[in-house]
Amino acid sequence: MKKKILFVVSSTHVIGPNQRRTGNLLPEVAHPYEVFKKEGYEIDVYSVKGGEAPIEMVEPEDPVNQAFLKGDGPEKFKNSGSIEEVSTDKYDAVFVPGGLAPVADLPDNPTVQKILSTMYENGKVVSAVCHGPVCLINVRLNDGSYLIKGKKVTGFSITEEFDYARGDVPFELEDALKERGADYSCITPWKAYSITDGRLVTGQNPASAQGVAQRVVTILES
Template sequence: MKKKILFVVSSADVIGPKHRRTGNLLTEVAHPYEAFKKQGYDIDIYSVKGGEAPIDMVELDDPTNIAFLNDDGAQKFKNTQSIESVTVDGYDAVFVPGGLAPVVDMPENQTVQKILSSMYDKGGVVSAVCHGPVALINVKLKDGSYLVDGKSVTGFSIAEEENYAKEDVPFELETALKSRGAKYSRVDPWQAYSIQDGRLVTGQNPASASGVAEKVIGILEA
């Protein structure tokens, strides 16, 4: 049977006191999407509110981004279903891309938490990249423990946020992950870095999106 991947994406298009425009970062969507599609996986995209999910930083010098925009993935982004209708049964993995958008509507979202905890508890793969791991901060498993507690994870670093969106975000992702007991690690700003701890895969920044997808594929094909 084909493997099935669930993308959970943000519906937010502004963030912070200055109302900075944002969305789901195209690179962090397109590269994993194309990797999963090349592997022959089925991919469904659900957003927090449903409808058209916002995309940020449309970099057209990247052939993978261009391919995605000309592919069925872009159409799926225009017509997402709400996460309120998601059941994780039948999916093998969930992926949360970054961009600043998920910082707005995911950390406190109980439906997002339920999707991620249910996927992990049933033996599936949970993955996220860049700011996407904000979705993991408050996720608790059926035993009451935080999903990230004691696990090796990464995500957008304080050093990276300093020169990117420090004034726009309400908290530092690196600090929040550590506060939940995560074994957070990072590399130099903007360098590719993705890590796997069992069935949990995280990436630090946009350059890490492909690495996250490759690790998810590695788990599913093992």
């Protein structure tokens, strides 16, 4: 039976006091999507509001991004389902891409939290990259503990944010992860870095997106 991957993505077009244009970052969408597609996995896209989930077009000339843009992925993002309609038992793993958009509408969304906690409690793989791990900071398990407490995680670093969008985000992801008790680590800015802790997979930045997907595949195929 084919594995099924759930993409949970942002519906946000703008963020911050200056209304910076944003979306789900293309490389962080396309590279994992193509990894999963190559494995023959089925992929469904659900966004906070349903309907069009914006893609921020960074590096469209990249060959993997091009493959995604010429395939069925963009149509799924244009006509995404609503997260209120997700049946978690259908999926083997959930993946959350970054871009600034998730910072605006994922951290405090109770439906997102329920999807992630339910999938994790039921033995599924939970994964996110770059700013995507903002989805994890308020997720609690059935015993009341934070999902990421004591877990090895990474995500967009303070150093990277300083040179990218410090004035547009309401908090530092690195700090938020640490405050929830996560064992946070990162490497040189903008270099690929992804880590696995059990069934939790996270990546630091756009360069890490493919590595996150490959780690998810490794778990699902083991």
